[in-house]
Protein backbone atom coordinates (compact mmCIF):
# COMPACT_ATOMS: atom_id res chain seq x y z
CA UNK A 1 0.00 0.00 0.00
CA UNK A 2 1.41 3.45 -0.86
CA UNK A 3 0.79 6.58 1.14
CA UNK A 4 0.95 9.95 -0.55
CA UNK A 5 2.60 12.42 1.81
CA UNK A 6 3.20 15.67 -0.05
CA UNK A 7 4.86 18.67 1.57
CA UNK A 8 2.66 19.81 4.42
CA UNK A 9 1.28 23.37 4.52
CA UNK A 10 2.02 25.23 7.80
CA UNK A 11 -1.02 26.18 9.92
CA UNK A 12 1.01 28.69 11.89
CA UNK A 13 3.17 31.71 11.22
CA UNK A 14 2.45 35.17 9.80
CA UNK A 15 0.89 34.06 6.48
CA UNK A 16 -1.67 31.78 8.15
CA UNK A 17 -2.42 34.26 10.94
CA UNK A 18 -2.87 37.22 8.57
CA UNK A 19 -5.09 35.44 6.02
CA UNK A 20 -6.29 31.96 6.99
CA UNK A 21 -8.94 31.98 4.21
CA UNK A 22 -6.19 32.12 1.59
CA UNK A 23 -4.48 29.11 3.19
CA UNK A 24 -7.78 27.14 3.33
CA UNK A 25 -8.39 27.93 -0.37
CA UNK A 26 -4.95 26.52 -1.13
CA UNK A 27 -5.60 23.43 1.01
CA UNK A 28 -8.88 22.68 -0.81
CA UNK A 29 -6.86 22.02 -3.97
CA UNK A 30 -5.61 18.77 -2.38
CA UNK A 31 -9.18 17.38 -2.19
CA UNK A 32 -11.24 16.77 0.96
CA UNK A 33 -8.12 16.33 3.12
CA UNK A 34 -4.84 18.20 2.96
CA UNK A 35 -1.40 17.60 4.52
CA UNK A 36 -0.60 20.25 7.13
CA UNK A 37 2.01 21.05 9.76
CA UNK A 38 0.51 22.33 13.04
CA UNK A 39 3.83 23.19 14.70
CA UNK A 40 7.37 22.73 13.37
CA UNK A 41 7.80 19.02 12.66
CA UNK A 42 4.26 17.98 13.71
CA UNK A 43 2.34 16.76 10.65
CA UNK A 44 -1.34 15.97 10.26
CA UNK A 45 -4.11 15.66 7.72
CA UNK A 46 -6.74 18.39 7.82
CA UNK A 47 -10.31 17.71 6.69
CA UNK A 48 -11.52 20.80 4.79
CA UNK A 49 -14.74 19.41 3.26
CA UNK A 50 -18.02 19.76 5.17
CA UNK A 51 -19.44 16.32 4.26
CA UNK A 52 -16.12 14.57 4.97
CA UNK A 53 -15.96 16.34 8.35
CA UNK A 54 -19.40 14.98 9.28
CA UNK A 55 -18.45 11.48 8.06
CA UNK A 56 -15.40 11.51 10.33
CA UNK A 57 -17.05 13.07 13.37
CA UNK A 58 -19.92 10.54 13.34
CA UNK A 59 -17.85 7.39 12.72
CA UNK A 60 -16.41 6.25 16.06
CA UNK A 61 -15.87 2.70 14.69
CA UNK A 62 -13.14 3.98 12.38
CA UNK A 63 -11.88 7.00 14.33
CA UNK A 64 -10.59 7.19 17.90
CA UNK A 65 -9.93 10.25 20.08
CA UNK A 66 -7.21 8.42 22.03
CA UNK A 67 -3.83 10.01 21.17
CA UNK A 68 -1.60 7.66 23.18
CA UNK A 69 0.11 5.79 20.31
CA UNK A 70 0.53 8.99 18.26
CA UNK A 71 1.96 11.06 21.11
CA UNK A 72 4.78 8.51 21.59
CA UNK A 73 6.12 9.64 18.21
CA UNK A 74 6.70 13.22 19.45
CA UNK A 75 9.60 14.56 21.51
CA UNK A 76 8.57 15.06 25.17
CA UNK A 77 9.03 18.85 24.94
CA UNK A 78 6.90 19.19 21.78
CA UNK A 79 4.80 22.38 22.27
CA UNK A 80 1.53 20.78 21.06
CA UNK A 81 1.64 18.06 23.73
CA UNK A 82 0.14 20.13 26.58
CA UNK A 83 -3.10 20.57 24.61
CA UNK A 84 -3.09 17.23 22.77
CA UNK A 85 -1.73 14.51 25.06
CA UNK A 86 -3.95 11.90 26.66
CA UNK A 87 -5.64 12.47 30.01
CA UNK A 88 -8.50 10.66 31.79
CA UNK A 89 -11.12 13.15 30.62
CA UNK A 90 -13.98 13.42 28.13
CA UNK A 91 -11.87 14.83 25.30
CA UNK A 92 -9.30 12.04 24.92
CA UNK A 93 -11.38 8.90 25.43
CA UNK A 94 -13.87 6.81 23.47
CA UNK A 95 -16.98 4.71 24.07
CA UNK A 96 -18.21 4.03 27.61
CA UNK A 97 -15.25 5.79 29.24
CA UNK A 98 -16.03 8.93 27.26
CA UNK A 99 -19.78 8.68 27.91
CA UNK A 100 -19.17 8.44 31.67
CA UNK A 101 -16.93 11.52 31.83
CA UNK A 102 -19.15 13.50 29.49
CA UNK A 103 -22.32 12.76 31.44
CA UNK A 104 -20.70 14.29 34.53
CA UNK A 105 -20.05 17.54 32.63
CA UNK A 106 -23.44 17.76 30.89
CA UNK A 107 -25.43 16.81 34.00
CA UNK A 108 -23.55 19.34 36.15
CA UNK A 109 -24.04 22.20 33.70
CA UNK A 110 -27.71 21.29 33.33
CA UNK A 111 -28.19 22.19 37.01
CA UNK A 112 -27.38 25.85 36.36
CA UNK A 113 -30.57 27.78 35.64
CA UNK A 114 -30.19 30.08 32.59
CA UNK A 115 -31.41 33.15 34.51
CA UNK A 116 -28.89 32.45 37.28
CA UNK A 117 -26.15 32.08 34.67
CA UNK A 118 -27.16 35.37 33.04
CA UNK A 119 -27.00 37.07 36.45
CA UNK A 120 -23.55 35.60 37.12
CA UNK A 121 -22.30 36.81 33.71
CA UNK A 122 -23.59 40.33 34.47
CA UNK A 123 -21.74 40.32 37.79
CA UNK A 124 -18.50 39.11 36.23
CA UNK A 125 -18.90 41.71 33.45
CA UNK A 126 -19.48 44.53 35.93
CA UNK A 127 -16.40 43.62 37.99
CA UNK A 128 -14.27 43.93 34.83
CA UNK A 129 -15.99 47.02 33.36
CA UNK A 130 -15.51 48.88 36.67
CA UNK A 131 -11.74 48.51 36.17
CA UNK A 132 -11.65 50.51 32.92
CA UNK A 133 -14.96 52.41 32.66
CA UNK A 134 -13.50 55.73 33.85
CA UNK A 135 -10.53 55.56 31.45
CA UNK A 136 -12.57 56.02 28.27
CA UNK A 137 -10.49 53.37 26.49
CA UNK A 138 -9.75 49.67 26.89
CA UNK A 139 -8.36 46.62 25.17
CA UNK A 140 -11.51 44.54 25.05
CA UNK A 141 -9.54 41.29 24.65
CA UNK A 142 -7.14 41.48 27.59
CA UNK A 143 -9.38 43.57 29.86
CA UNK A 144 -12.74 41.96 29.08
CA UNK A 145 -13.18 38.95 26.78
CA UNK A 146 -10.17 37.00 28.10
CA UNK A 147 -10.73 37.40 31.86
CA UNK A 148 -14.55 37.26 31.75
CA UNK A 149 -15.01 33.47 31.38
CA UNK A 150 -12.51 32.94 34.22
CA UNK A 151 -14.12 35.37 36.66
CA UNK A 152 -17.37 33.56 35.81
CA UNK A 153 -15.91 30.04 36.17
CA UNK A 154 -14.42 31.04 39.53
CA UNK A 155 -17.97 31.70 40.74
CA UNK A 156 -19.65 28.75 38.96
CA UNK A 157 -17.09 26.30 40.34
CA UNK A 158 -17.73 27.64 43.82
CA UNK A 159 -14.63 29.66 44.70
CA UNK A 160 -14.86 32.89 46.74
CA UNK A 161 -14.68 36.05 44.59
CA UNK A 162 -11.19 37.00 45.71
CA UNK A 163 -9.81 33.88 43.95
CA UNK A 164 -10.99 35.24 40.56
CA UNK A 165 -7.90 37.40 39.87
CA UNK A 166 -5.66 34.42 40.72
CA UNK A 167 -7.33 32.25 38.12
CA UNK A 168 -7.17 35.07 35.57
CA UNK A 169 -3.45 35.65 36.25
CA UNK A 170 -2.60 31.93 36.05
CA UNK A 171 -4.38 31.31 32.76
CA UNK A 172 -3.20 34.61 31.22
CA UNK A 173 0.37 33.46 31.91
CA UNK A 174 -0.28 30.22 30.04
CA UNK A 175 -0.59 32.19 26.81
CA UNK A 176 3.10 33.10 27.12
CA UNK A 177 5.36 31.00 24.90
CA UNK A 178 5.09 27.35 25.97
CA UNK A 179 8.16 26.27 27.92
CA UNK A 180 9.03 29.85 28.98
CA UNK A 181 9.52 30.61 32.64
CA UNK A 182 6.26 32.58 32.95
CA UNK A 183 4.31 29.78 31.23
CA UNK A 184 5.76 27.25 33.69
CA UNK A 185 4.91 29.48 36.67
CA UNK A 186 1.39 29.93 35.32
CA UNK A 187 1.04 26.16 34.95
CA UNK A 188 2.03 25.69 38.59
CA UNK A 189 -0.32 28.50 39.71
CA UNK A 190 -3.25 26.92 37.87
CA UNK A 191 -2.50 23.53 39.42
CA UNK A 192 -2.35 25.14 42.87
CA UNK A 193 -5.68 26.92 42.24
CA UNK A 194 -7.39 23.63 41.26
CA UNK A 195 -5.92 21.85 44.31
CA UNK A 196 -7.27 24.55 46.63
CA UNK A 197 -10.64 24.41 44.89
CA UNK A 198 -10.91 20.65 45.40
CA UNK A 199 -9.70 20.90 49.02
CA UNK A 200 -12.32 23.57 49.75
CA UNK A 201 -15.14 21.46 48.29
CA UNK A 202 -13.93 18.32 50.04
CA UNK A 203 -14.38 20.18 53.32
CA UNK A 204 -17.76 21.62 52.41
CA UNK A 205 -19.93 21.06 49.35
CA UNK A 206 -21.90 23.96 47.86
CA UNK A 207 -24.34 24.67 45.03
CA UNK A 208 -21.60 24.73 42.43
CA UNK A 209 -20.14 22.78 39.51
CA UNK A 210 -17.26 21.31 41.51
CA UNK A 211 -19.59 19.84 44.14
CA UNK A 212 -21.95 18.44 41.49
CA UNK A 213 -19.01 16.87 39.62
CA UNK A 214 -17.74 15.31 42.88
CA UNK A 215 -21.16 13.93 43.85
CA UNK A 216 -22.25 12.74 40.41
CA UNK A 217 -23.50 9.13 40.41
CA UNK A 218 -20.75 8.22 37.91
CA UNK A 219 -18.54 8.19 41.02
CA UNK A 220 -15.37 9.82 39.67
CA UNK A 221 -12.24 9.24 41.73
CA UNK A 222 -10.33 12.35 42.92
CA UNK A 223 -7.94 12.29 39.97
CA UNK A 224 -10.85 12.04 37.51
CA UNK A 225 -12.61 14.93 39.25
CA UNK A 226 -9.54 17.13 38.83
CA UNK A 227 -9.26 16.21 35.14
CA UNK A 228 -12.92 17.05 34.36
CA UNK A 229 -12.60 20.39 36.22
CA UNK A 230 -9.41 21.28 34.36
CA UNK A 231 -10.86 20.19 31.00
CA UNK A 232 -14.02 22.21 31.54
CA UNK A 233 -12.13 25.37 32.45
CA UNK A 234 -9.51 24.95 29.72
CA UNK A 235 -11.96 23.90 26.97
CA UNK A 236 -14.37 26.66 27.94
CA UNK A 237 -11.98 29.58 28.29
CA UNK A 238 -10.28 30.07 24.92
CA UNK A 239 -13.29 29.59 22.59
CA UNK A 240 -15.60 31.69 24.75
CA UNK A 241 -13.05 34.52 24.77
CA UNK A 242 -12.76 34.31 21.00
CA UNK A 243 -16.51 34.13 20.47
CA UNK A 244 -17.00 37.32 22.50
CA UNK A 245 -14.11 39.26 20.98
CA UNK A 246 -14.62 38.16 17.37
CA UNK A 247 -18.32 39.08 17.62
CA UNK A 248 -17.53 42.43 19.28
CA UNK A 249 -15.02 43.26 16.53
CA UNK A 250 -17.76 42.72 13.93
CA UNK A 251 -20.32 44.75 15.85
CA UNK A 252 -18.00 47.68 16.45
CA UNK A 253 -16.94 47.88 12.82
CA UNK A 254 -20.38 47.62 11.20
CA UNK A 255 -22.91 50.45 11.60
CA UNK A 256 -25.81 48.02 11.02
CA UNK A 257 -25.35 46.85 14.62
CA UNK A 258 -25.75 50.32 16.03
CA UNK A 259 -28.44 51.85 13.83
CA UNK A 260 -30.72 52.30 16.79
CA UNK A 261 -33.02 54.56 14.78
CA UNK A 262 -34.00 51.70 12.48
CA UNK A 263 -36.01 48.82 13.87
CA UNK A 264 -33.89 46.45 11.78
CA UNK A 265 -30.67 46.89 13.76
CA UNK A 266 -28.63 43.71 14.08
CA UNK A 267 -28.15 42.19 17.54
CA UNK A 268 -25.30 40.61 19.49
CA UNK A 269 -26.80 37.24 18.60
CA UNK A 270 -26.54 38.08 14.88
CA UNK A 271 -22.83 38.87 15.34
CA UNK A 272 -22.34 35.61 17.24
CA UNK A 273 -24.04 33.60 14.49
CA UNK A 274 -21.90 35.35 11.90
CA UNK A 275 -18.74 34.42 13.84
CA UNK A 276 -19.81 30.79 14.38
CA UNK A 277 -20.28 30.37 10.65
CA UNK A 278 -17.51 32.52 9.14
CA UNK A 279 -14.80 32.82 11.79
CA UNK A 280 -15.32 29.98 14.29
CA UNK A 281 -13.51 30.58 17.63
CA UNK A 282 -11.95 27.12 17.37
CA UNK A 283 -10.73 27.01 13.78
CA UNK A 284 -9.20 23.53 13.56
CA UNK A 285 -9.44 20.76 16.14
CA UNK A 286 -11.30 17.46 16.76
CA UNK A 287 -8.04 15.49 16.77
CA UNK A 288 -8.81 11.92 15.63
CA UNK A 289 -6.71 8.85 14.90
CA UNK A 290 -7.78 6.00 12.58
CA UNK A 291 -7.93 2.66 14.40
CA UNK A 292 -6.50 0.94 11.26
CA UNK A 293 -5.12 2.00 7.86
CA UNK A 294 -8.05 3.60 6.03
CA UNK A 295 -8.88 5.17 2.71
CA UNK A 296 -10.96 8.21 3.58
CA UNK A 297 -12.44 10.49 0.92
CA UNK A 298 -9.69 9.55 -1.53
CA UNK A 299 -6.69 9.68 0.83
CA UNK A 300 -4.88 6.74 2.44
CA UNK A 301 -4.23 7.36 6.12
CA UNK A 302 -2.12 5.16 8.35
CA UNK A 303 -3.41 3.85 11.67
CA UNK A 304 -2.84 6.32 14.53
CA UNK A 305 -1.89 9.19 12.25
CA UNK A 306 -3.22 12.59 13.41
CA UNK A 307 -6.25 13.89 11.49
CA UNK A 308 -7.87 17.23 12.37
CA UNK A 309 -11.09 18.84 11.26
CA UNK A 310 -11.10 22.40 9.94
CA UNK A 311 -14.40 23.82 11.18
CA UNK A 312 -13.44 27.08 9.49
CA UNK A 313 -12.63 25.59 6.07
CA UNK A 314 -15.70 23.31 6.14
CA UNK A 315 -18.03 26.16 7.15
CA UNK A 316 -16.78 28.51 4.46
CA UNK A 317 -16.51 25.93 1.69
CA UNK A 318 -17.75 27.18 -1.71
CA UNK A 319 -20.80 25.14 -2.70
CA UNK A 320 -19.75 24.48 -6.29
CA UNK A 321 -22.25 26.78 -7.97
CA UNK A 322 -20.29 29.30 -10.04
CA UNK A 323 -22.43 32.21 -8.81
CA UNK A 324 -22.02 31.34 -5.11
CA UNK A 325 -18.82 31.91 -3.16
CA UNK A 326 -19.82 29.81 -0.16
CA UNK A 327 -22.12 26.96 0.91
CA UNK A 328 -25.82 27.78 0.64
CA UNK A 329 -27.50 25.51 3.15
CA UNK A 330 -29.28 27.74 5.58
CA UNK A 331 -26.45 28.53 7.98
CA UNK A 332 -25.48 25.04 9.22
CA UNK A 333 -21.96 25.09 10.66
CA UNK A 334 -19.46 23.03 12.60
CA UNK A 335 -18.26 25.63 15.13
CA UNK A 336 -19.31 23.26 17.96
CA UNK A 337 -17.97 20.19 16.06
CA UNK A 338 -20.50 17.31 15.71
CA UNK A 339 -21.02 13.71 16.80
CA UNK A 340 -20.29 12.25 20.24
CA UNK A 341 -17.58 14.81 21.11
CA UNK A 342 -19.44 17.94 19.98
CA UNK A 343 -19.29 20.73 22.53
CA UNK A 344 -21.45 19.61 25.47
CA UNK A 345 -21.90 23.17 26.76
CA UNK A 346 -23.20 24.86 23.63
CA UNK A 347 -26.33 26.50 25.11
CA UNK A 348 -24.64 27.89 28.25
CA UNK A 349 -21.70 29.11 26.13
CA UNK A 350 -24.07 30.95 23.77
CA UNK A 351 -25.82 32.54 26.72
CA UNK A 352 -22.50 33.58 28.30
CA UNK A 353 -21.21 35.22 25.11
CA UNK A 354 -24.50 36.98 24.35
CA UNK A 355 -24.95 38.26 27.91
CA UNK A 356 -21.31 39.43 28.10
CA UNK A 357 -21.64 41.48 24.90
CA UNK A 358 -25.03 42.90 25.87
CA UNK A 359 -23.79 43.94 29.31
CA UNK A 360 -20.73 45.70 27.90
CA UNK A 361 -22.62 47.55 25.17
CA UNK A 362 -25.41 48.56 27.52
CA UNK A 363 -22.97 50.23 29.96
CA UNK A 364 -20.69 51.70 27.25
CA UNK A 365 -23.19 52.48 24.53
CA UNK A 366 -20.89 54.52 22.25
CA UNK A 367 -18.04 51.99 22.07
CA UNK A 368 -15.95 52.24 18.90
CA UNK A 369 -12.74 50.64 17.65
CA UNK A 370 -9.61 52.80 17.64
CA UNK A 371 -8.18 50.93 14.63
CA UNK A 372 -10.08 49.63 11.59
CA UNK A 373 -11.02 45.95 11.79
CA UNK A 374 -8.71 44.96 8.94
CA UNK A 375 -5.75 46.27 10.96
CA UNK A 376 -6.50 44.18 14.04
CA UNK A 377 -3.85 41.58 14.90
CA UNK A 378 -4.47 37.88 15.61
CA UNK A 379 -2.67 35.38 17.82
CA UNK A 380 -0.63 32.70 16.11
CA UNK A 381 -1.67 29.03 16.39
CA UNK A 382 -3.39 26.29 14.37
CA UNK A 383 -6.40 25.70 16.55
CA UNK A 384 -7.98 29.09 17.25
CA UNK A 385 -9.05 32.30 15.54
CA UNK A 386 -8.13 34.66 18.34
CA UNK A 387 -7.70 38.42 18.32
CA UNK A 388 -4.55 39.60 20.07
CA UNK A 389 -6.11 42.97 20.97
CA UNK A 390 -9.34 44.84 20.44
CA UNK A 391 -8.59 48.50 21.26
CA UNK A 392 -11.73 50.59 21.77
CA UNK A 393 -12.80 53.98 23.15
CA UNK A 394 -16.01 55.26 24.70
CA UNK A 395 -17.38 58.08 26.82
CA UNK A 396 -16.00 57.46 30.32
CA UNK A 397 -18.41 56.62 33.11
CA UNK A 398 -17.73 56.86 36.83
CA UNK A 399 -19.27 55.65 40.06
CA UNK A 400 -21.47 58.79 40.44
CA UNK A 401 -22.85 58.56 36.88
CA UNK A 402 -26.66 58.71 36.68
CA UNK A 403 -28.65 55.58 35.84
CA UNK A 404 -27.59 51.92 35.86
CA UNK A 405 -23.79 51.58 36.01
CA UNK A 406 -21.38 48.72 36.72
CA UNK A 407 -21.30 50.03 40.31
CA UNK A 408 -25.06 49.86 40.84
CA UNK A 409 -25.49 46.22 39.75
CA UNK A 410 -26.66 43.63 42.30
CA UNK A 411 -23.98 42.73 44.85
CA UNK A 412 -21.70 39.80 44.07
CA UNK A 413 -23.09 37.77 46.96
CA UNK A 414 -25.65 35.65 45.10
CA UNK A 415 -28.02 33.13 46.58
CA UNK A 416 -27.47 30.22 44.19
CA UNK A 417 -29.68 27.93 46.26
CA UNK A 418 -32.59 30.12 45.28
CA UNK A 419 -31.74 30.18 41.59
CA UNK A 420 -30.33 26.80 40.64
CA UNK A 421 -32.15 23.54 40.75
CA UNK A 422 -31.61 20.94 43.44
CA UNK A 423 -29.49 18.00 42.36
CA UNK A 424 -31.75 15.36 40.84
CA UNK A 425 -31.52 11.83 42.17
CA UNK A 426 -29.87 10.26 39.13
CA UNK A 427 -29.04 6.62 39.61
CA UNK A 428 -27.35 6.00 36.25
CA UNK A 429 -24.96 8.28 34.38
CA UNK A 430 -26.88 9.72 31.42
CA UNK A 431 -26.00 9.00 27.81
CA UNK A 432 -23.98 11.58 25.87
CA UNK A 433 -26.04 14.34 24.33
CA UNK A 434 -26.66 14.10 20.60
CA UNK A 435 -24.79 16.70 18.55
Ligand code: HEM
Nearest residue numbers: 090091235236239240285286287335336337341343345349
Ligand atom coordinates in the same frame (compact mmCIF):
# COMPACT_ATOMS: atom_id res chain seq x y z
C1 HEM B 1 -18.65 27.56 28.95
C2 HEM B 1 -17.94 27.40 27.85
C3 HEM B 1 -17.53 26.05 27.31
C4 HEM B 1 -17.25 24.88 27.97
C5 HEM B 1 -17.31 24.64 29.48
C6 HEM B 1 -16.90 23.89 26.96
C7 HEM B 1 -16.56 22.58 27.24
C8 HEM B 1 -16.23 21.62 26.31
C9 HEM B 1 -15.84 20.25 26.61
C10 HEM B 1 -15.78 19.64 28.01
C11 HEM B 1 -15.57 19.62 25.43
C12 HEM B 1 -15.13 18.16 25.24
C13 HEM B 1 -16.36 17.31 24.95
C14 HEM B 1 -16.06 15.86 24.59
O1 HEM B 1 -14.96 15.53 24.16
O2 HEM B 1 -17.01 15.04 24.73
C15 HEM B 1 -15.79 20.59 24.38
C16 HEM B 1 -15.63 20.34 23.06
C17 HEM B 1 -15.73 21.29 22.10
N1 HEM B 1 -16.12 22.61 22.26
FE1 HEM B 1 -16.68 23.52 23.96
N2 HEM B 1 -16.95 24.47 25.73
C18 HEM B 1 -17.32 25.78 25.90
C19 HEM B 1 -17.45 26.74 24.92
C20 HEM B 1 -17.22 26.51 23.59
C21 HEM B 1 -17.30 27.51 22.55
C22 HEM B 1 -17.67 28.98 22.75
C23 HEM B 1 -16.99 26.88 21.37
C24 HEM B 1 -16.92 27.46 19.99
C25 HEM B 1 -17.94 28.07 19.44
C26 HEM B 1 -16.71 25.49 21.67
C27 HEM B 1 -16.37 24.54 20.73
C28 HEM B 1 -16.06 23.23 21.03
C29 HEM B 1 -15.63 22.28 20.03
C30 HEM B 1 -15.41 22.55 18.55
C31 HEM B 1 -15.41 21.06 20.70
C32 HEM B 1 -14.90 19.73 20.11
C33 HEM B 1 -13.40 19.66 20.39
C34 HEM B 1 -12.77 18.34 19.98
O3 HEM B 1 -13.45 17.31 19.91
O4 HEM B 1 -11.57 18.36 19.72
N3 HEM B 1 -16.86 25.30 23.02
N4 HEM B 1 -16.19 21.80 24.94
